[in-house]
Amino acid sequence: MTIRYPLIHRLASQPVMAVASYLGCVLILGFMTWSAVADIRERRAGIAAAQDLLAEIEGRKNPAGSPEPVPGPIPTGSPFLEGQSVTVAGAAILQRVASAVRRYGGNVLSSQVELESSQSKVGLLGVTLSCELDQPELQRLLYDIEGGMPFLFVNQLSIQTGQSTTGPEGGRLRVLLGVAGQWQGAQ
Numbered sequence: 051m052t053i054r055y056p057l058i059h060r061l062a063s064q065p066v067m068a069v070a071s072y073l074g075c076v077l078i079l080g081f082m083t084w085s086a087v088a089d090i091r092e093r094r095a096g097i098a099a100a101q102d103l104l105a106e107i108e109g110r111k112n113p114a115g116s117p118e119p120v121p122g123p124i125p126t127g128s129p130f131l132e133g134q135s136v137t138v139a140g141a142a143i144l145q146r147v148a149s150a151v152r153r154y155g156g157n158v159l160s161s162q163v164e165l166e167s168s169q170s171k172v173g174l175l176g177v178t179l180s181c182e183l184d185q186p187e188l189q190r191l192l193y194d195i196e197g198g199m200p201f202l203f204v205n206q207l208s209i210q211t212g213q214s215t216t217g218p219e220g221g222r223l224r225v226l227l228g229v230a231g232q233w234q235g236a237q
Contacts, residue, residue, distance in 0.1 A: 127199035131175060131233040139233040140165050144177045146202065147229050150194045156183035159224075176230040178206065182222045195229060202231045 061068040133139030140163040148158050164176040183191060188209070195202050206228025212221035 129199060129201045129232070131200050131231045133233065136165050136175065136233065140175050140177070143175055143200075143202065143229065143231050144179075146198075146200070147177055147179055147195060147227070150191055150198075151179065151181045151183065153194070154183065154187040154191045156181045156187065156191065156225075173233050173235065174230045175233050176205070176228060179227045179229070181225050181227065182212070183225055185223055188223060188225065195227075200231055202229050204228065205230050 061071065131139040131142055133142050144161055144163050148161065151158055159180040159182060161177060161179045164178065192204060192207075196204060204227065206226065208226040210224040212224060
């Protein structure tokens with residue numbers, strides 16, 4: 051019984067064709083290897099990017115290109131408004147916001163504490179404050195209000211420029227500021 055291998059006989063009789071077939075197979079296998087390695091590197095880069103994003107979201111790492119955080123005191127105290135009654139808690143939020151305005155050179159023009167509203171039923175107390183403030187100090191004021199304790203949230207901000215141009219930034223701003231905070235009730 052004889053088995054015939056016509057391809058092997060043809061390649062054996064024509065060495066140029068054998069070398070060309072061998073090189074073709076090597077090139078195809080090399081391309082497939084390079085493609086697989088490139089795909090693995092691309093997937094690793096995607097995984098690394100996803101891990102960086104997760105670390106940023108979880109707060110373990112600063113976003114790329116952002117400066118390091120300025121070391122400073124971490125706010126202490128209760129994140130909730132304190133007071134035995136809703137009136138005392140309302141006075142506390144008003145005092146906190148008004149003192150922040152004065153700290154940055156502002157003048158409180160009027161204020162209104164919102165003790166009975168649809169939000170107060172879920173424990174949110176609010177204050178609406180009208181004040182005058184220099185333009186460079188507005189950002190610092192907003193950061194102070196939202197970055198300190200108790201946690202307060204600016205839910206309304208309306209800004210009007212003043213008529214005088216005596217200051218370096220074109221005068222003082224009239225700011226209408228609505229701030230809310232969570233009160234847990236008497237304990």
